[in-house]
Amino acid sequence: MSSMNREEIAALERKAREIRGLTIEEIGYLGVGHIGGSLSIVDILVLLYHKHMKIDPTNPTWAERDMLVLSKGHAGPALYATLADKGYFPLDWLLTLNRGGTKLPSHCDRTKTPGIDMTTGSLGQGLSAAAGLALARAIDKKPGFIYCIIGDGESNEGQVWETAMFASHKRLSNLIAFADWNGMQIDGLTKDVMDMEDIVAKWRAFGWHAQMVDGHDFAAMDAAIEEAKRRAAPGIEKPTIIILRTIKGKGAPFCEGQVTNHNMNFCIAQVKEALVALDVPAHITPELLRAQ
Amino acid sequence: MADQKEMREVYVETLMSLVEEGKDIIVLEADLMRATGTTAFAKKYPERAINVGVAEADLVGVASGLSAGGKIPFAATFGCFASRRAYDQFFLSANYAHLNVKLVGTDPGVTAAYNGGTHMPFEDLTLMRVIPNLTIAEPPDAASLAAVTRIAAETDGCFYLRLQRKAAPQIYPDDETFELGRAKVLRRGKDVTLVALGTVMVNEALKAAASLAEEGIEATVIDAIWLAPLDEATILANSPSGRIVTCENHRVTGALGSAVAELIAEKAPGMRLARIGVAANLFGEVGTLEWLAERFELTAPHIAEAARKLMW
Incomplete structure (x- = not known):
């Protein structure tokens, strides 16, 4: 059960609409990017950064912080919007996405962006790194959680399952993973490209606590995270993965649920249309644009 | 060399x-x-x-995460x-991410012996040398291995260490x-310079220099130790003859021989070079170390012959 009341949930839903708007603006002003898989994870990012993670945006390298490894690193734009909104860096950095010399590259880079805890981009690697981070905490008997988001297409990678064995064997229950199950990958529907069959059963068979929840339902996701946190006892208890049933491109009328939205072109008119549909104001103002 | 400590023991004791x-x-x-002998550890x-x-991909991935969590991982x-x-994992999760991962590749080149071609790394150094800022070392004996392991632990950044597991003849005193x-200059001679890397080749180069001396050819022998950064200054300053033979227990494409060829082409274009190493068109095979060294033309006589040809 989630401990959140209706007002808290409504506030998170409002924040998620804002972050979706910001992500669409961020990519839209460049004109091309990984919009689909960015929008599908906005709700979990908002829930983590606005409720669960112990962080200090003024001190991004604080040793005791909770950490997030965005293993599906191409969804960086959604995380950048979340971090900018939290105050890790100025909002106008979002206008530099993927431009030469930017601190916000397409895929997450710990050396460039305040608040990015691990470099990712080659699919399958982030969960291993997250396990290493969780292990470092476990060895030191330090508190805190390491969160990791992988993709459904990414779950085709063998390395994911190497880590599935490892994290379970080491009982890294301070590792809480999410799989963004939007059902699509670059070449089509996941069930057509590489059917992962019963994904919850797979993770359970690898020794994890696993459950599937609606990845756009804050109460359901919150309850699953609360359960994982309550259970955590590194070295004793198994790690948790929460499979998030999501919609790729969620919130962008021009591409929601379309299999072609993995990495696509779109224009300012479509950005404006999306902001109206989301019922959020533009963050990227003419003043901000002129300052660039 | 029954009285010598195994290299893996030195590695583990140092850690x-x-x-x-x-x-x-x-x-x-x-x-x-x-x-690797890390059971003692x-x-x-x-x-x-x-x-x-x-699970080698996970090995390097977890090591990268441990490094991001402040640890100093030595993964072998x-x-x-x-x-x-595990190349992509080492490239991206460790090196590109500017982390502090020490990757140890054991059984270099022909020392893989009975494990054969599937297990015989003749290309690891080539792959590693193209990773920006990666430090690469192949220490030839116990003292140098202990020192290099210590340097790796005390220096922030990724390292690739090539480690022969078995005992190696002593080259340096313990307090070196x-x-x-x-690099280290092990012997000085005016006629030709032998630049060698790793246990097998440093020892073969020293033997080659001794046999060349009997013919009146005086060879300098340099133990490169570090493939990256390569000690270009020591190599150039100790090659008065303008003749260099590189000696590596590795394919000749892309590692020590190539690095010295690049050095000569750009900074000393008058020098002449011969490369001793596994030919570009060959994969590894099974056999004893001695048989394989002969098969792949890595022995002292092969080095001496290459040096003589440069003298003509």
Whole structure:
């Protein structure tokens, strides 16, 4: 059960609409990017950064912080919007996405962006790194959680399952993973490209606590995270993965649920249309644009 | 060399000393703990010894995460797997991410012997040399291995260490000092310079120099130790003859011979070069180390012959 009341949930839903708007603006002003898989994870990012993670945006390298490894690193734009909104860096950095010399590259880079805890981009690697981070905490008997988001297409990678064995064997229950199950990958529907069959059963068979929840339902996701946190006892208890049933491109009328939205072109008119549909104001103002 | 300590013992003892001194070292293995000899480390520091099972991608990925969490991971596996199998993980999660991962590739080149071509890394150094800012070393004996392991632990940044597991003839006294990126001149001669890397080749180069001396050819022998950064200054300053023979237990394409060829082409275009190493068109094979060294033309007579040809 989630401990959140209706007002808290409504506030998170409002924040998620804002972050979706910001992500669409961020990519839209460049004109091309990984919009689909960015929008599908906005709700979990908002829930983590606005409720669960112990962080200090003024001190991004604080040793005791909770950490997030965005293993599906191409969804960086959604995380950048979340971090900018939290105050890790100025909002106008979002206008530099993927431009030469930017601190916000397409895929997450710990050396460039305040608040990015691990470099990712080659699919399958982030969960291993997250396990290493969780292990470092476990060895030191330090508190805190390491969160990791992988993709459904990414779950085709063998390395994911190497880590599935490892994290379970080491009982890294301070590792809480999410799989963004939007059902699509670059070449089509996941069930057509590489059917992962019963994904919850797979993770359970690898020794994890696993459950599937609606990845756009804050109460359901919150309850699953609360359960994982309550259970955590590194070295004793198994790690948790929460499979998030999501919609790729969620919130962008021009591409929601379309299999072609993995990495696509779109224009300012479509950005404006999306902001109206989301019922959020533009963050990227003419003043901000002129300052660039 | 029954009286010599095995190289893997030196590696493990050095890591244990470093832990005793307070270094936050974690040893990682992919089901080759018994081969690398890190079982001794695991016995003493069970919480600092991690076996990921037969999973090299995860080995390097977890090591990268441990590094991001402030630890100093030393991850080891056979050199073939450390390079070919976990290359993208080492490239991206460790090096591109500017982390502090020490990757150890054991059984370099022909020392893989009876494990044969599947396990014989003749290309690991080539793959590693193209990774920006990666430090690469192949120390030839116990003293240099202990020093290089210590330097790796004390220097922030990724390292690739090539480690022969078995005992190696002593080249340096125990108290010899080593610096990152500094080669050692083992013998000086005016006629030709032999630049060698690793246990097998440094010893073969010394033998070749001794036999050349009997013919009146005086050879300088340089132990490169570090492939990257290569000690270009020491190599150029100790090649008065303008003749260099590179000696590597590795394919000639892309590693020591190529690095020295690049150096000569750009900074000393008058010099002449011969490369001793495994021919570009060959894969590894099974055999004894001695048979393989002969098969792949890595022995002292092969080095001496290359040196003589440069004299003509």
